[in-house]
Amino acid sequence: MGRGRRRLLWALVGVLLVSGGLGGIVVWQNTYALREERVVLWHDGHRLEGVLALPPAGDGPFGLVVFVHGDGPVDATHDTFYRPLWESFAWAGYASLSFSKPGVAGSEGDWLEQSMDDRAAETLAAVAWARSRPGIDGRRIGLWGASQAGWVLPKAAAKDRRLQFVIAVSPAVNWLRQGRYNLLTELRREGADRRRIDKALRRRETTLRLLRQQASYETYRAAVGDTGDVTPGRWRFIAKNYTADAVADLRAMRNTPVLLVLAGHDVNVDVTETEAVYREILPASTLTVEHYPDATHSLVDHNTERSPWRLTATAVFAPRKLYAAGFLDSQARFLRRTGPGEGAP
Structure with a gap:
């Protein structure tokens, strides 16, 4: 869900609450x-603020799902949209751990200065922190990530072969x-x-040529004119990451159990290509693919x-139903199959 759409959603939430007087129902839902426990991770000289979400009862040791965000300035809860996922994992006996991106919600640094390698290193720092945490079973830690995390998850799993699983939601490959x-x-x-499409493709080729030349933002702006939402920081971020490709890292982590989740109305990612690459590289015995048409x-x-x-109404009155039918339950089932969570409520 785009950042603009989320801002609109929460503006409409306020209207509903004021006009409807339905606060009790909203709080319940x-x-x-x-x-939930607020936690801190120090990594690369920066303080990262996060949330450790534990099952409602028990001392564990719990398995753990470490969250890896997609693109954009995402906070630890993803504007609360992670909480239905955390709850579904809790019923499977797993805790969830998520940190706000650098520069977001109290975390220090700037996420736009990160490469995919930087993001993988940050993810592994979170895993290492969790393994030293009382109540967390260090043998049963895995990763969950969406969209841009598709370039981070394989990197992290390739470097830490002790990770128990990877859940990849709508990942791209190249x-x-x-x-x-x-x-x-x-x-x-x-x-x-056709004329507008050809113009957009020519602009894209100009942008790629400038990236290969390591051109400055000023040169880019002079060449394309209106840069839209590409700020100087965004241009640097793209320049660091535009060559990202997951194939080599997928090969290196090919024995890690993977749940690949794909959507039927994905305008961001070519899910046909993603599925073909994952099936070609990963053994059938370790790969589970789920489609949500x-x-x-x-x-x-x-x-x-x-x-x-x-x-808006769904987010306010039935937030668990925001996700496609069966999505939350299927991920919990995957965790139970991969390794039963001790201490499940």
């Missing part, structure tokens, strides 16, 4: 069977092919004609995401 797919899909969805890139129901009012 947004109360989760979790024990940064450049993903960008082209997204550009063309968005244009076609808008009904763009009616879901978007964020695994929200397609019809729900298309309607701002329906999206």
Whole structure:
């Protein structure tokens, strides 16, 4: 779900609460069977603020799911949208650990200065911190990540072979092919004609040429004119990461159990390519693929995401139903199959 859509959603939430006087129902629906603890991780000289979400009862030791965010300035709870996932994992006997990105919600640093290698190192620092934590079973730690995390998860799993599993939601394989797919899909969805598509592709080729030349932001802006949402910081981030490709890291972590989750209405990622690459590289014995034909890139129901009012009402009154039907339960089942969680409530 895009950042603009989330801002609109929460603005509409306020309208609903003020006009409807339904605060009690909202509080009940947004109360989760979790024990949340604010935690701190020091990494690369920066303080990262996070949340450790434990099952509602028991001392453990619990298995653990470490969250790896997608693109953008994401806080530890992803504007609360992670909590239904945390709750589903808690029922499987697993805790969840998530840190706000550098520069977001109290975390120090700047996420736009990170490469995918930097993000993988940060993820492994979180895993190492968790292994020393009382109540966490260091033998039963895995990763969950969405979208851009598709380039981080394999890197981390390739370097730490003790990780028990990886859950990859809507991951891409190759940064450049993903960008082209997204550009063309968005244009076609808008009904763009051939002339507009050709113009967009020429602009894209200009951008790629400048990236290969390591051009400055000023040179980029002079060449393309309107840069849209590409700020100087975003340009540096793209320059660090535009060559990202997951294939080599997937090969290096090929014995790690993987749940690959793909959506039928994904305009960001070519899910056909992603599935083909994962099936080619990873052994069938370690790979589980699940399709959600009616879901978007964020695994929200397609019809729900298309309607701002329906999206808002669902987020307020039934937030667990934001996700595609069966999505939450299937991930919990995957964890139980991979390794039963001790201390499950």
